[in-house]
Amino acid sequence: MQDNFSISNYIKILIIIEDQTNISFEEILKLLKLPKGIVLTNLSKLIKENLIKFENNLYKLTTLGESWLDDKLTILKKLDYDDRKFKLVFIKNYSNRSCKTLFVDKLKKNGFVSFAYQVIIGKCDYDANIHALAKYYKINEIEIIEIGNFQEKYLDYWDIAKIDDKYEQFVINAKTVLSNNRLLTAIRINAKINIYYFANILISDPRIGTRGINYNETIKKALGYYQKIKIFCYD
Structure with a gap:
């Protein structure tokens, strides 16, 4: 299988399992052509995160795994007009620097970028999602401000x-x-x-x-x- 730019083996395996519905370890190896150890490590991680399950010697997606992949592809349905709003996220108070870094990294994986010191800019459907993420990473206080009219000059931050x-x-x-x-x-x-x-x-x-x-x-x-x-x- 071709080497796809910036796609992890973790994701490739998840997509293979989704495609095949039920698939054995040997069949995954045949399709992916990777060392057994790498495949087993990624399968274990996917099981631990409850994205796949192993039953009757076959791997299959869990309900969570299905929704996780669906969420990642939602953007494909919004190519004409994306109704998500641009938001500025101000990180006002946190107790642990490592947790703050993880919070920011998670936002950046979802299209946010640094705007100023402890301020992140990006698109988001619901403020509640960002607040929930902040709570998960033990950020004590954030403030979210919606940008009314996105200006082309903001693109310089990306x-x-x-x-x-x-x-x-x-x-x-x-x-x-x-x-x-x-x-x-x-x-x-x-x-x-x-x-x-x-x-x-x-x-x-x-x-x-x-x-x-x-x-x-x-x-x-x-x-x-x-x-x-x-x-x-x-x-």
């Missing part, structure tokens, strides 16, 4: 060039999927893995679905290739 590089890598991966003459199962799984990667780029890109922001040719090309490969795996 590394747009790096995001565009990821779009270009996605296009390369998508072309590989389209030119692949292997078994349909392998093509479908590769398409799903690359679409997951594409969804993560979209989450990190503040331009997506933002009113008044025009997409450049790199984004348009990536969107076109997404449409081409999704026919292998999604309606």
